[in-house]
Amino acid sequence: AQSVTQLDSQVPVFEEAPVELRCNYSSSVSVYLFWYVQYPNQGLQLLLKYLSGSTLVESINGFEAEFNKSQTSFHLRKPSVHISDTAEYFCAVSASGGSYIPTFGRGTSLIVHP
């Protein structure tokens, strides 16, 4: 079984400041790692994922996450946030070679202030 811990329930930042949302996972098997974003009153959508290869993965809107196997972490970063990045962010893990049904963390609410 896998589990995910998101260390911050809420992260307030000012616009154009950098941000890091922290995620640690636990698993006895190899995993795939994901960040999903949920805008108000919507479903979840994939932001980025790590399957294999380069440990640094990027999204099209400037977010990046780095897989650190030794620290079992997959932190999400953005060098300069916008008001439109205000949303709930979920870290998720699934067993590689499994059924791709992810286990989610409790979520981090990113609040960007002008």
Added chain:
Amino acid sequence: NAGVTQTPKFQVLKTGQSMTLQCAQDMNHEYMSWYRQDPGMGLRLIHYSVGAGITDQGEVPNGYNVSRSTTEDFPLRLLSAAPSQTSVYFCATSSWGNTEAFFGQGTRLTVV
């Protein structure tokens, strides 16, 4: 393509009533799952299916039933609704060929 469609979007039930939340997908994905989202709890897996005729329990299955008679549909049944089942419910699909999970827009259920 509609993707993953959930109905209804909103529902109010009285304690003890039963109802079915519908989930339909047109992506031909093998895997379908139901999650509930509660404040501070993230998404918790209720039930999932790896193909037609095959279902299994997730983390919080009590009070819910599922069946999967076709690839496209995966209904979630509440047999006797309780206030503790007040939540937002999400259906998701995924497949062997695509590791990403695709979500419906959610059903907001209130049990009074």
